Amino acid sequence: MTRRTAAILGGSGYTGGELLRLLLRHPGIEVVGVTSQGHAGEPVHRAHPNLRGATTLDFLPRDKLPDADVIFSCTPHTEAMAVVPNLMRDGRVVVDLSADFRLRDPAAYERWYGTPHTAAHLLPEAVYGLPETRRAAVKGARLISGVGCFATATNLALLPLARAGLLEGARVVVDGKIGSSAAGAEVNAAGMHSERSRSHRLYAATSHRHAAEVEQETGARVHASVHTVELVRGVLSTCHILLPGPAPDEKTLWKAYRAQYQDEPFVRIVKERAGTHRGPDPNLVAGSNFADVSFHAEAGDGPGRIVATCALDNLVKGAAGSAVQSMNVALGLPETDGLGQIPLHPV
């Protein structure tokens, strides 16, 4: 089977490292190069110690990106939109891990990212890289956007309810808990271990960027907040759906979630009645492309509530994993190729 070639632009950050970890063990892909302005000339394992011995690649200077069938761009938000258009070639798939091509509406982008979109002409063609909501569109895509990690956990928790019409007339609050790697590898005071360890606080009381992504993918208008918790990898999104009337019974919810996810390779319904681990827990999916979802109906007097949660690894299903999964779909490769990692337990 002839392998396809892949290269990574700006691969010294956490997302770049995850793309390498997945692609280096992908049966259908050969990684032909990874660039990094800051680490040019250094061995990859200098920035990604877990990759020692897995590759002999060195980081290339930014302007030495080799040609490849698939290009992953890890250039940060607002810079990517200047870079990505130059990467586009016929017959090539470009996957942009930044937020620049996630929102189809350039006005929403400008509102939440504070700067006008300079490549808005590509937005109609860009496909949001979440196969669980856009598999058909990803198939033929030339430009695929990465996904937001918190938005993806929220989308996957809410999707079955949205599709079953159970969000109608409801007000939705999304309370996120997220690990420190989501803030990226860049050094900053708040990220110091001695300050960040065991810190549990509201990091963003309102989080419109993610809310915009959620509304685009599931149609749900949400009030989002994000907390820091004692995790490096992992995000847990807890969605509180305040219903206009009584809550449906849990059988109805089982049907809605099964209908949406029974054939999905990476979304698992985790709702156990016994044992220690009964619901989604980011600690139990770390390093894998799994997204675990669950749901609870709260009856009681007065209008009811549904609580839906989703746990995933912000660097895998919330970034590099969905990117590789989307690449598989776009290239016509088996969707699970390179994404079979089993998570650790105990961990």
Added chain:
Amino acid sequence: MTRRTAAILGGSGYTGGELLRLLLRHPGIEVVGVTSQGHAGEPVHRAHPNLRGATTLDFLPRDKLPDADVIFSCTPHTEAMAVVPNLMRDGRVVVDLSADFRLRDPAAYERWYGTPHTAAHLLPEAVYGLPETRRAAVKGARLISGVGCFATATNLALLPLARAGLLEGARVVVDGKIGSSAAGAEVNAAGMHSERSRSHRLYAATSHRHAAEVEQETGARVHASVHTVELVRGVLSTCHILLPGPAPDEKTLWKAYRAQYQDEPFVRIVKERAGTHRGPDPNLVAGSNFADVSFHAEAGDGPGRIVATCALDNLVKGAAGSAVQSMNVALGLPETDGLGQIPLHPV
């Protein structure tokens, strides 16, 4: 100044240990005894290693509780209501740390604790031991109930909004994050370090016990959920107030919180615009009786939201600290006596 005497019934658990830690350094109190059926005859530091050298007391058998001006009962829920009535004496203050005398309505107790209340005749006299909401009633009280930790964090976050009428017509979701010590010292599978470390999951999707306590103290009807997080001590309650109309501006919120808390010795408004630690964080109040609160207004199109949070130590302000604080008020001692501990940072 003649010191008052205090004794603890069932003091080998975490709450008992915290009561001892506070009372052994209380200027107006002499601890005359602490009982434990399981640890009778053993030195106190066998169960509470932090107290080594702070006391020469040994645990007494349960039936050897000495007479004292103040008795703290740490007997568990549903057992306490059989024990507390026999502790009552004229001129004595009884503080019951269990949930048995928190709810004034015996029907609510039966509904949420699954058993009829066998000492309901004492409920009218029992005072909920949260001076911030019931200082006047605590003054002359003979029977004071301890407080729920998650309920207290929620009450203190919501109280200013309730008193300012800002909860009218709103629906309130409370998303709690709580440390492992809240489950008590009893050995259980879920509490094993190798299973519990870094576990972040929905521990209780619905939490009616706490909701009942919140409704009683602030009048707010809430939909509550609780998560386990990587903390031993600490609870963070994040309250999402979905308003019927637009959100008030933050100046209005500042006034409501300042009016409620500017004279409170233990509740601090933590809402900074700069620096690493800008909002309430249980990690930064561990070991102290402080409860830090904050608030945020979310405007935007459509009906608004207020996000109010409170962080406290579930064993101190959420249990033993409020109990000692209430004892001070009931005995006419300075309210801050024995509660001046400064928390640690970095920690």
Added chain:
Amino acid sequence: MSQTILETAPLECPECAARLAITPTLAGEVLDCRGCGAELEVVSLTPLLVQLAPHAEEDWGE
């Protein structure tokens, strides 16, 4: 940027409405509100006018 114009009422912080106990001496001086820690820039002395100094949003990254 909301501004507070001092006519009669004592100087009030534009962010949290706390009363500002200190009396600024120079235009352009930056003072901290004791109530909320907001940095306030003195825009003018007569009338006394303060406004919120721009503050760094938390770098949310992701």
